Amino acid sequence: xxxxxxxxxxxxxxxxxxxxxxxxxxxxxxxxxxxxxxxxxxxxxxxxxxxxxxxxxxxxxxxxxxxxxxxxxxxxxxxxxxxxxxxxxxxxxxxxxxxxxxxxxxxxxxxxxxxxxxxxxxxxxxxxxxxxxxxxxxxxxxxxxxx
Numbered sequence: 001x002x003x004x005x006x007x008x009x010x011x012x013x014x015x016x017x018x019x020x021x022x023x024x025x026x027x028x029x030x031x032x033x034x035x036x037x038x039x040x041x042x043x044x045x046x047x048x049x050x051x052x053x054x055x056x057x058x059x060x061x062x063x064x065x066x067x068x069x070x071x072x073x074x075x076x077x078x079x080x081x082x083x084x085x086x087x088x089x090x091x092x093x094x095x096x097x098x099x100x101x102x103x104x105x106x107x108x109x110x111x112x113x114x115x116x117x118x119x120x121x122x123x124x125x126x127x128x129x130x131x132x133x134x135x136x137x138x139x140x141x142x143x144x145x146x147x
Contacts, residue, residue, distance in 0.1 A: 004046055004095075004096075004097050005095060005097075006040075006042045006046075006095055006097035006099060007046050007097060009026060009028060009042065010026050010042060010043075010044040015031070016028035016029070017029040019039060019068070020064070020067075020068055022064070023044070024043060024044055024045075024057070024060040024061075024064075025041060025042060025043055025044060025060060025061055025064040026041075026042050026044060027039050027040065027041050027042070027064060027068050028040055028042075034103055034109075034110055034111050035078075035103055035104050035105065035106070035109050035110065035111060036076065036104065037072045037075075037076045037078070037102075037103075037104040038101065038102070038103045038104065039068055039072065039101070039102045040099045040100070040101060040102075041061055041064050041065045041068060041099060041100040041101075041102065042061075042097065042098070042099045043057055043060070043061050043097075043098055043099075045057060046097055047097070047098045048087075048096045048097070048098065049085070049086075049087035049088070049093070049096075049098050050085055050087065050098055051087060052098065053098060061098065061100060062100070065083060065100045065102060068102060069081060069083065069102045072102060072104050073104070076104050078104035078105055078106055079105060079106050079107060080104075080105040080106075081102065081103065081104055081105060082101065082102075082103040082105055082111070082114065083100060083101070083102060083103075084100065084101040084103065084114075085098070085099070085100045085101070
């Protein structure tokens with residue numbers, strides 16, 4: 001089995017353009033960024049995706065994403081920003097160590113659209129209504145009650 005490239009980077013052994021690190025996370029530019037400033041926020045502890053992490057670990061990753069994203073916005077003044085977490089190969093995850101992409105966006109950049117063309121999504125109201133009711137029932141009471 002190949003060693004995890006993000007574990008190697010988090011341990012200081014892999015190639016990376018590091019821009020931030022703390023006790024729980026590292027942030028670096030991918031080897032081939034999609035746009036200027038495209039960054040990866042990675043937990044130091046290996047987990048396949050956010051749902052494989054303890055809630056506090058996921059909060060730390062997302063807290064770092066907010067901090068670094070704010071700095072990218074202030075410094076680069078992009079027209080927008082994508083915050084992307086892909087979980088599983090069907091969602092286009094290729095490195096199976098949890099990570100969040102911060103992608104500063106400008107009109108006409110190399111990223112292109114992320115969503116299907118307008119009207120190409122699910123339109124069956126009966127299916128959507130039933131699923132909404134099922135999910136609402138599953139989520140009562142709240143999984144993470146607000147303090």
